[in-house]
Amino acid sequence: MKKTITAAVLSSALLLGACSESSVREDLNSVLNDTLAAEEEYLNVQSELEELEQSEQQMFESVMALTQEEMKEVNELSAEALASVEERLALLETEKESIAAAAEQFEEIDSVIAEAEDEAIISELEALKTVMEERYAAHQTFIAEYEELAVLQNELYNLLGDEETDLEQLQEQTTLVNEQNEAVLTSVEAFNQKTEEFNTLKNSIIEQLEEEE
Template sequence: MKRLGKMAMVSSLLMLAACSGSGIREDLDQVLNDTFDAEEDYRAVQSDLEEREKAEQLLFEETMALTQEQQGEVTDQAQEALDSADERLGFLQTEKDSMQAAEENFAEIDSVIESAEEESVIADLEALKAEMLERFAAHDEFSEAYEELIARQKELYEMLQDDQSTLQMLQEKAAEVNSQNEQVQLAVTEFNELTQQVNSLKDSTLENLSESEE
């Protein structure tokens, strides 16, 4: 039986240092810090998700090691895994709500762009906006893939509770789970790469703004 895959940790925005002064840089700094603050719940559930996944993986392996004569114990442990999967869905919803709030806060960058006058500054801000929106879209794709992963895992756990399920049926469902987990890993990688790009672009944009305001 293949292992159920674990989700890679997702990256977050880097917090900014407080900015003094006035102008476009300070306005952008405020928008980015508000966006970072809105992602607090998203960051907070990462360790909870990872802990649940590790515990669920161990529980699944222990359940698969039980024999047909231990069906009662199999049923109980499969139910525990189902409860854990539902709990992960709750954590994921918290994460999604946090990211939605962050995206709403980030929309304030439009007013920063509108107040900018230099073409180079506008170009930098537009590029940062585009990259950040792509990051939010990537998180949506991750969430969709991860929800589908949990759905297939729950199907597997429910099959474990059914004493009519054969080993072949379980293996086929486990293969579906692992295939979907590969999609999750790809989505995580894409999101992490975009987060790194946003952080880099954010730093260069703020640096350029500081130079232009000197």
């Protein structure tokens, strides 16, 4: 049931402080910086999510080590785990809002594409737009998978706190949680790949714009 999510981020080398006579470069700089700023809340919740996930894992392991005679402790830990899931979902909502705001900011890339004259640069900017749209789509997939994982974890923690639950039920639910956890990790990997593609392409465009000045 252990889960470690490490999400790649947009690289911070977004032409910060650049002094340029190129309007395309200046406008691209503005769009990228505004997009990164909008993603700040998304970045801020990552460490909190990770802490809650690790804490929940410890609670789960503690519960599994307890006996039927220690049902009071089982109930307490199960309740804590359920509360942790709710905390994570609240953080996830913040993350969703941050990414949605960033996606809206990035739509300004259309004006940068419109003002560009070099066909090679236009093509690269359009590719950059496509990769970023795919990145945000990958994040939506992650959100859906993560929310489904939370549902399954809730069911597991409720089973843990029910004296009528038998070992077979716990094993079946744990299997479902682990399988969904793999789906979450796969979606994170897809998001990370698109983030890395974006960073690489962005750096390539920056170099081309610098060479043209």
